[in-house]
Amino acid sequence: MTEKIIQVDALARVEGEGALYVKLNGDVLEKCEFRIFEPPRFFEAFLQGRDYHEAPDITSRICGICPIAYIASSSQAMEQALGIEITPEIHALRRALYCGEWIQSHTLHAAMLHAPDFLGLDSAMDIARDAPDLVRKALRLKKLGNTLMEVIGGRAVHPVNTRVGGFYTAPPRAAIEALLPELDWGAQAARELALDFARFDFPDDEGDYHFVSLTHPEVYPIIEGRIGSSRGLDIAPAEWEAHFVEEHVARSNALHGHMRDGSAYLTGPLARYALNFARLSPTAQQTARDCGLGEVVTNPFKSILVRMVEVQYAVEEAARILRGYTPPAPAFVEAAAPRAGTGHGATEAPRGLCYHSYRLDGEGRIVEARIVPPTSQNQPQIEADLARVVQANLALNDGALKLRCEQTIRNYDPCISCATHFLKLTVDRG
Amino acid sequence: MANPKLAVWKFASCDGCQLTLLDCEDELLEIAGRVDIAEFLEASSGRSGGPYDVSLVEGSVTTAHDAQRIQEIRANSKVLITIGACATAGGIQSLRNFADVAEFTRQVYAHPDYISTLATATPISDHVKVDFELRGCPINKRQLIELISATLAGRTPHVPKTSQCTECKAHGTVCVLVAHGTPCLGPVTQAGCGNLCPSHGRGCYGCFGPKEAPNPESLSARLAELGETPRQIRDLYRSFNAAAPDFSRESQRHD
Known part of the structure; x- marks a missing residue:
C-alpha cells in the first residue's frame, strides 16, 4: 500500500491563517485535518473588567470582514442583560446595516475568493483579464455594501456609529435617499452575477448536513428569531449552552463546535437558505430557481450561488427598509442603570450563527464573556466534507486532489481570524 | 521596466x-x-x-x-x-x-x-x-x-501627524469635549480617520494612536474634572493602541 499525503501549509483566499493535512494509506483515509494556526488573541480574557458599552467596539476587532456580526451580537446580548428594548425603527436600521455587511462580505467571497477556483485562476485580478466587466460589476456591488455600512455605521471596517441600544447618530434622510438608485441597480447586478456563476462546472458532491441557523416566522433571519435546525431543534439563544459544546483540540487554535451528542452541524448560507427559503423575497427565490437550485442545497460547492441569492435578498431588503426612511428618534435607547445580569445575543454573520453571552456585575462591568463564531462551529463539518471529497476523488492526480481539497474549505468562506479568538472561559473570576 | x-x-x-x-x-x-x-x-x-x-x-x-x-x-x-x-x-x-x-x-x-x-x-x-x-x-x-x-x-507619503482636533476644525465639527463634556481622545490622537467619531456625536477613542508629541497628562486632568474615574481614564488609553508608548505610559499612571 502506498502512503500519500496532501498538505497545504498556507491556504489562500481565506480570511486568516490555516492549513490542511490529509493522509491516505492506499485508498484508506487515515487522517484529515483542517488546521487553524492563526495565533490566539485572547478576546474573552481581556474583556473581563471592561464596561459593557465597550464590548461592541472591542469585539468588532475580532474580524475586519464581519465587524457588524460582532457589534450586533454583543449589543443584543448587552441589551438583554440590561433590560433595554430597542425600538422597531432602530431594529430596522440595524438590519439594513447588517445587509451592507452581507453584501460586501458575500460578494468579496463569491466573486473574488471563490470564483477563481471554478475558473482555474489564482485571483479576481486574473479573472479581470478575460472578464473585466464581471469583476467591475462585482466590485461595484461590493462597494454598495461598504457604502451602506459607511452611511449607516460611519465606516466600512470597524464602524463607529453603533452602540448598545442603537446608534450614536441617526443617518440623515438625504444620505439614505441617495443610496436608493444604487440599491435598485444592485438587486439586478446580484441576480446577473448569480446567473453567471450558475454556468460554472460544479463537482458532484452531496453532504448529509444538520443545518443550524436562526429561524423566524416572518422574515429571512439576520438579527432576529430562534435557533432552529433541520432535525427539529427550536431554542432561544439563551438556551445555547444546553445544546452546543466547544472542544479544544491539539491541532487548532480554534475550538471545535459540536452538538451536545458530539455530532457535527453546519451553519451559514446553506443552513439559512434551507431553513428559511419561504421567507426570501419572490425575486430572490426566482433567481435561485433560475440558477437550478432547489429549496434545499446540499452540494457545498454551490454555496457560491446561495451567497449571491442572499446578496440579492440583502440588497432588496435594505432598499425596502430604507425607502421612506425616517431617522429614528431617539437614535438609541439608554439603559436605566447598570445592573448585574446575563445576556445572550445571536445573529447571522455572513458565515453563519454568531453567538455571544456576557455576565455583568452590578456596575455593568463584564465578569464573563463567551463568543462563538461561525467558523469554529463549522470546523468539524469542514473536516467531514474533506474526508468525503477525498474518498470520492481518489482517482484525481495529486495536484487536482489538492486543489479540490482547498476548494472544499473555501466553500465555507472560513473566517479563520474569527475562529481563533474563541476560547472558552473555564475559570469564573467573579 | x-x-x-x-x-x-x-x-x-x-x-x-x-x-x-x-x-x-x-x-x-x-x-x-x-x-x-x-x-x-x-x-x-x-x-x-x-x-x-x-x-x-x-x-x-x-x-x-x-x-x-x-x-x-x-x-x-x-x-x-x-x-x-x-x-x-x-x-x-x-x-x-x-x-x-x-x-x-x-x-x-x-x-x-x-x-x-x-x-x-x-x-x-x-x-x-x-x-x-x-x-x-x-x-x-x-x-x-x-x-x-x-x-x-518613490516619494514619501503625505500623511499628517497632527491631532484629530485639526480634522474636527477643518470639517467644522463641533467639539464634543468642550460643547458636551464627552470624553474624547482627539487632542492626543493622530488625525487620518476622516473625522469619524466626533462627527457622529461620540468622542474619539484613539484608533489612530498617539499624535506626535502628545500631552495626555493634560487631557487626563480634564477628563478627571469631567468625572471620569481613574479606571475609565486608564481604559480609554488602553484599547487598540494600548501598547503605543505614549498611551501605555498614560494608562499606567491611572492603574
Whole structure:
C-alpha cells in the first residue's frame, strides 16, 4: 500500500491563517485535518473588567470582514442583560446595516475568493483579464455594501456609529435617499452575477448536513428569531449552552463546535437558505430557481450561488427598509442603570450563527464573556466534507486532489481570524 | 521596466487592514495593473516568491514563529511598510502585555499545553527596521492609496501627524469635549480617520494612536474634572493602541 499525503501549509483566499493535512494509506483515509494556526488573541480574557458599552467596539476587532456580526451580537446580548428594548425603527436600521455587511462580505467571497477556483485562476485580478466587466460589476456591488455600512455605521471596517441600544447618530434622510438608485441597480447586478456563476462546472458532491441557523416566522433571519435546525431543534439563544459544546483540540487554535451528542452541524448560507427559503423575497427565490437550485442545497460547492441569492435578498431588503426612511428618534435607547445580569445575543454573520453571552456585575462591568463564531462551529463539518471529497476523488492526480481539497474549505468562506479568538472561559473570576 | 513586486503579509490581526486594500473598489484593478502581486494570500493563491520591492505588513508579533518570519520578510523586502494599529503598536491583543499571559491561557484554554504564544503582542518595529508606518484601526482607504501612489513614485507619503482636533476644525465639527463634556481622545490622537467619531456625536477613542508629541497628562486632568474615574481614564488609553508608548505610559499612571 502506498502512503500519500496532501498538505497545504498556507491556504489562500481565506480570511486568516490555516492549513490542511490529509493522509491516505492506499485508498484508506487515515487522517484529515483542517488546521487553524492563526495565533490566539485572547478576546474573552481581556474583556473581563471592561464596561459593557465597550464590548461592541472591542469585539468588532475580532474580524475586519464581519465587524457588524460582532457589534450586533454583543449589543443584543448587552441589551438583554440590561433590560433595554430597542425600538422597531432602530431594529430596522440595524438590519439594513447588517445587509451592507452581507453584501460586501458575500460578494468579496463569491466573486473574488471563490470564483477563481471554478475558473482555474489564482485571483479576481486574473479573472479581470478575460472578464473585466464581471469583476467591475462585482466590485461595484461590493462597494454598495461598504457604502451602506459607511452611511449607516460611519465606516466600512470597524464602524463607529453603533452602540448598545442603537446608534450614536441617526443617518440623515438625504444620505439614505441617495443610496436608493444604487440599491435598485444592485438587486439586478446580484441576480446577473448569480446567473453567471450558475454556468460554472460544479463537482458532484452531496453532504448529509444538520443545518443550524436562526429561524423566524416572518422574515429571512439576520438579527432576529430562534435557533432552529433541520432535525427539529427550536431554542432561544439563551438556551445555547444546553445544546452546543466547544472542544479544544491539539491541532487548532480554534475550538471545535459540536452538538451536545458530539455530532457535527453546519451553519451559514446553506443552513439559512434551507431553513428559511419561504421567507426570501419572490425575486430572490426566482433567481435561485433560475440558477437550478432547489429549496434545499446540499452540494457545498454551490454555496457560491446561495451567497449571491442572499446578496440579492440583502440588497432588496435594505432598499425596502430604507425607502421612506425616517431617522429614528431617539437614535438609541439608554439603559436605566447598570445592573448585574446575563445576556445572550445571536445573529447571522455572513458565515453563519454568531453567538455571544456576557455576565455583568452590578456596575455593568463584564465578569464573563463567551463568543462563538461561525467558523469554529463549522470546523468539524469542514473536516467531514474533506474526508468525503477525498474518498470520492481518489482517482484525481495529486495536484487536482489538492486543489479540490482547498476548494472544499473555501466553500465555507472560513473566517479563520474569527475562529481563533474563541476560547472558552473555564475559570469564573467573579 | 518590470512592475514592482508587491507582497502583503499577515501577522496577528483581524484582516481588516488588508481588506481595506480590496475595498479600494475603484482603484483595485488599476493598482493590480501597476504592480506584480507576488504574495497576497488573502486575495490570491499565486505566490511568485521574493525578493520583494514593497512589503505591506498587517498584524503584530505574538508567537516565536512569527518573530522569525518577520526577519525573513525584512531580509527579502527593499521597502517594508506596516499597515494598521496591530503592526504599528501591537493592536488590541497587546492588552495581554498588561496581564499575565500564562494566567490568560490557563483561564481560557482547556489544554494550555497545546498553545504556543509569546507573553506580549509587539509591533513590527520592535523586531525589524520599518520604512513607513500607516496608522489606524483600521487604516484609512485614502491614506492607503496615497501610500501606494507615493511608494510607486518613490516619494514619501503625505500623511499628517497632527491631532484629530485639526480634522474636527477643518470639517467644522463641533467639539464634543468642550460643547458636551464627552470624553474624547482627539487632542492626543493622530488625525487620518476622516473625522469619524466626533462627527457622529461620540468622542474619539484613539484608533489612530498617539499624535506626535502628545500631552495626555493634560487631557487626563480634564477628563478627571469631567468625572471620569481613574479606571475609565486608564481604559480609554488602553484599547487598540494600548501598547503605543505614549498611551501605555498614560494608562499606567491611572492603574
